[in-house]
Amino acid sequence: MSADGRGKAVLRRLASASAMERILISFAALVLATLIGAVIVLVSGRVATCQTAATTLFGVGFCYDPLDVYLVLFNGALGQPFLLDSPGLFNPDWNPLSFGLAFTLKETTLLIFTGLSVAVAFRAGLFNIGTQGQLVLGGLATALFAVFVAPLLPGGVVGGLILIPLAVLVGAVVGGLYGAIPGALKAYSDANEVITTIMLNFIAAGIAKVLVSEFFRNPDSQVIETAPIPDWGTILPIAFPKGSDFSILALGFGLALVVGVWYLLERTSLGYDLRTSGEQPEAAEYGGVDAKRTTVVSMFLSGALGGIGGAIWVLMVIGNWLTDVPSLGFDGITVSILAGNNPFGIVPAALLFGTLKSGSLAVQFQTGVPKQLVGVLRGLIILFVAMPEFFRMLGTRFTTTQGREAVATDGGEPLSGGDDE
Amino acid sequence: MSTSTLSQLRETDLSYRATLVGGAVGVFVLIALLGLVFPESIWASLLGIVTSRSTLESALRLSVPITFAALGGIFAEKSGVINIGLEGLLIISAFTAVITTAVIGPGTVLLTIPIVDVSLTAIWIGFFAGILASVLFSAIFAVVCIRYKADQIIAGLAVWLIALGLAPFVATVYYGGVNTDNLGTSLGTWTIPYLSDLGFFGAFFDASPAVYMMLVAVPASWYVLNRTAFGRHIRASGENPKALDTVGVNVSRVRYAGVLLSGFLSGIGGAALSLGLGQFIGNNQTMVNGKGFIAIVAYLFGNYNPVGAFGASFLFAGLDAVQIRLQQVQGYTLPDSIIQTIPYIMVIVILAFVGRTYIPSAAGEHYDSGDDNR
Numbered sequence: 033m034s035a036d037g038r039g040k041a042v043l044r045r046l047a048s049a050s051a052m053e054r055i056l057i058s059f060a061a062l063v064l065a066t067l068i069g070a071v072i073v074l075v076s077g078r079v080a081t082c083q084t085a086a087t088t089l090f091g092v093g094f095c096y097d098p099l100d101v102y103l104v105l106f107n108g109a110l111g112q113p114f115l116l117d118s119p120g121l122f123n124p125d126w127n128p129l130s131f132g133l134a135f136t137l138k139e140t141t142l143l144i145f146t147g148l149s150v151a152v153a154f155r156a157g158l159f160n161i162g163t164q165g166q167l168v169l170g171g172l173a174t175a176l177f178a179v180f181v182a183p184l185l186p187g188g189v190v191g192g193l194i195l196i197p198l199a200v201l202v203g204a205v206v207g208g209l210y211g212a213i214p215g216a217l218k219a220y221s222d223a224n225e226v227i228t229t230i231m232l233n234f235i236a237a238g239i240a241k242v243l244v245s246e247f248f249r250n251p252d253s254q255v256i257e258t259a260p261i262p263d264w265g266t267i268l269p270i271a272f273p274k275g276s277d278f279s280i281l282a283l284g285f286g287l288a289l290v291v292g293v294w295y296l297l298e299r300t301s302l303g304y305d306l307r308t309s310g311e312q313p314e315a316a317e318y319g320g321v322d323a324k325r326t327t328v329v330s331m332f333l334s335g336a337l338g339g340i341g342g343a344i345w346v347l348m349v350i351g352n353w354l355t356d357v358p359s360l361g362f363d364g365i366t367v368s369i370l371a372g373n374n375p376f377g378i379v380p381a382a383l384l385f386g387t388l389k390s391g392s393l394a395v396q397f398q399t400g401v402p403k404q405l406v407g408v409l410r411g412l413i414i415l416f417v418a419m420p421e422f423f424r425m426l427g428t429r430f431t432t433t434q435g436r437e438a439v440a441t442d443g444g445e446p447l448s449g450g451d452d453e
Numbered sequence: 454m455s456t457s458t459l460s461q462l463r464e465t466d467l468s469y470r471a472t473l474v475g476g477a478v479g480v481f482v483l484i485a486l487l488g489l490v491f492p493e494s495i496w497a498s499l500l501g502i503v504t505s506r507s508t509l510e511s512a513l514r515l516s517v518p519i520t521f522a523a524l525g526g527i528f529a530e531k532s533g534v535i536n537i538g539l540e541g542l543l544i545i546s547a548f549t550a551v552i553t554t555a556v557i558g559p560g561t562v563l564l565t566i567p568i569v570d571v572s573l574t575a576i577w578i579g580f581f582a583g584i585l586a587s588v589l590f591s592a593i594f595a596v597v598c599i600r601y602k603a604d605q606i607i608a609g610l611a612v613w614l615i616a617l618g619l620a621p622f623v624a625t626v627y628y629g630g631v632n633t634d635n636l637g638t639s640l641g642t643w644t645i646p647y648l649s650d651l652g653f654f655g656a657f658f659d660a661s662p663a664v665y666m667m668l669v670a671v672p673a674s675w676y677v678l679n680r681t682a683f684g685r686h687i688r689a690s691g692e693n694p695k696a697l698d699t700v701g702v703n704v705s706r707v708r709y710a711g712v713l714l715s716g717f718l719s720g721i722g723g724a725a726l727s728l729g730l731g732q733f734i735g736n737n738q739t740m741v742n743g744k745g746f747i748a749i750v751a752y753l754f755g756n757y758n759p760v761g762a763f764g765a766s767f768l769f770a771g772l773d774a775v776q777i778r779l780q781q782v783q784g785y786t787l788p789d790s791i792i793q794t795i796p797y798i799m800v801i802v803i804l805a806f807v808g809r810t811y812i813p814s815a816a817g818e819h820y821d822s823g824d825d826n827r
Contacts, residue, residue: 223804239794405618
């Protein structure tokens with residue numbers, strides 16, 4: 033499929049954009065998505081019913097005030113440092129180690145893993161939409177391993193130190209193997225990874241549900257879930273309150289992986305092979321890179337990172353595995369795209385989405401605007417980041433740039449003859 | 454592409470089709486044989502289910518959204534724009550159709566044509582509103598992809614994610630929850646006298662209006678694509694846009710038409726899906742639940758042939774219909790998730806063995822004629 037040509041076209045375009053330009057585009061996309069989000073909030077405020085109008089524009093009352101919504105969002109995500117009703121006043125009771133900030137950092141941590149997963153594949157010229165499935169199965173493997181191995185271990189801190197790393201490793205391996213399937217299909221059957229990874233997401237959800245409901249179901253539970261992992265085998269909060277489901281250790285692990293992935297991509301020969309086969313496949317092939325092997329390896333790595341995301345979700349957040357897995361894998365696509373697939377860019381992008389997700393709860397609670405607003409913003413941001421040409425056109429209208437040809441993807445010529453030989 | 458590769462393609466296309474059809478018929482014959490030989494076994498009940506009229510009815514009903522989205526996907530991709538956002542188009546049209554009907558008031562009769570006694574009820578306004586919403590979304594997608602040269606896969610994902618967020622968002626604003634209330638009415642069925650008494654095949658003449666639309670849309674799409682000038686332009690725009698440009702046809706315009714048509718067709722599918730039930734369900738993946746992605750698979754299976762795509766959609770929907778009925782067989786339970794994953798597993802297996810499906814060679818790429826946009 034011309035995904036080959038397509039994937040490479042995207043990457044070439046991304047590579048052709050300077051780092052500064054990329055940051056500007058991501059920023060502009062954010063601003064635009066925020067503005068359109070505000071319009072959606074305002075318009076839906078006409079549909080909603082409320083006693084008193086939150087804001088009045090042009091003599092028309094609206095139930096929701098977009099500015100207020102965004103303020104509440106950030107305030108909620110940071111754990112209410114400001115008292116919004118009395119402007120300019122700090123909240124004397126603000127405690128940074130509270131649930132609000134913990135929730136934000138929890139989401140951020142999880143999104144770092146899935147964002148890295150998508151980014152690694154993207155750098156190799158592969159669009160891994162299957163991080164979600166890799167996360168689902170990796171997380172399930174982690175939970176099952178922990179549940180069945182825990183009785184054999186001494187328990188307490190010693191048991192945790194043995195169990196948690198092994199359980200994460202199991203999640204990584206299972207996620208990696210599941211990621212390697214579309215990689216192998218791509219390498220040896222030329223099956224488009226976009227299609228196969230989407231299909232494998234549905235298959236993963238189905239397999240996991242059947243496995244748990246038929247074989248590993250917790251008999252004491254009403255919903256489809258595994259037995260719980262003992263407390264000593266989970267990643268418990270440090271400094272943050274008990275039950276906040278966030279541990280600084282997991283965040284530290286995520287940040288270490290960011291550096292690790294950067295080092296792998298930029299400083300090792302495997303990373304070099306991976307990047308060149310993403311950016312210049314012909315050159316890589318000519319230079320002796322085994323393209324098929326690189327494809328499988330990079331999808332394994334990508335899947336392993338997704339699997340680690342699932343493992344951390346299980347060990348830090350849920351404490352077992354249940355069918356209601358949040359869409360962390362899909363959010364990872366947004367994070368990676370927003371970060372320009374740069375490992376270090378993943379951190380602020382994940383923090384931003386963590387803030388949005390966490391703040392959306394405060395928004396729903398305090399202003400009545402449904403938390404699904406974040407889902408809309410997520411889609412809008414992806415849409416705008418996908419169209420750098422739009423911002424370049426805007427940019428060239430207002431400034432006089434050097435007039436560089438922005439996109440050199442085709443000009444009508446097929447990029448690679450791979451489709452129709 | 455040289456003529457030799459073309460004829461090769463045609464040969465592989467034929468053998469591919471023969472394998473698929475042969476496989477489906479083979480499985481059916483096997484079930485029939487086992488069912489007749491072992492009348493007490495699960496195979497016998499399976500044979501009973503497969504040959505029952507109500508299974509055919511629900512298979513037809515379930516294949517409506519998949520088929521329409523698949524037809525839409527064919528037009529978009531044949532014109533050179535890969536529309537991976539079909540799922541989003543189904544979601545937005547399904548939701549808009551229900552909420553529009555609800556706002557007008559489900560029982561409202563807006564217009565009655567006296568002689569034939571046909572009424573234009575709110576539900577049909579909702580139906581058209583659903584289509585309109587889908588066309589609007591596809592128009593945004595088209596502008597983003599064609600005018601602003603966005604990556605089609607990422608933009609398609611964005612369309613899906615926006616719809617996936619927007620529909621439950623508006624539902625929550627209006628109803629206080631992600632599901633809409635039940636309208637208390639649905640599209641219902643149109644029964645054709647006499648023909649509907651035909652036993653098994655009577656299912657074709659005692660069906661939802663959307664089923665009739667589907668049975669018309671499939672051959673119509675095939676005709677438009679293969680026998681009209683517009684269809685030729687669509688195909689050329691995806692295969693060899695330069696040649697099309699050379700003969701003086703505006704490639705962008707053809708691609709806009711292709712994408713808008715995909716919005717129109719998916720809109721019918723989505724509206725029929727929710728109005729057939731009388732409600733929009735918005736939790737998790739919404740009531741659309743991957744049907745847009747199955748549609749992509751269906752047209753890949755059907756090798757971009759509308760009739761083939763319908764065959765594949767019908768096969769997937771039929772599997773689902775059989776599965777639902779199988780749950781009711783006494784003393785026998787099969788986890789429904791296993792059956793629901795069968796289409797996806799089939800795709801992976803077929804992609805692994807058949808390898809690449811043939812896709813339009815310029816699909817996914819921008820075309821710059823060099824004389825506009827700059």
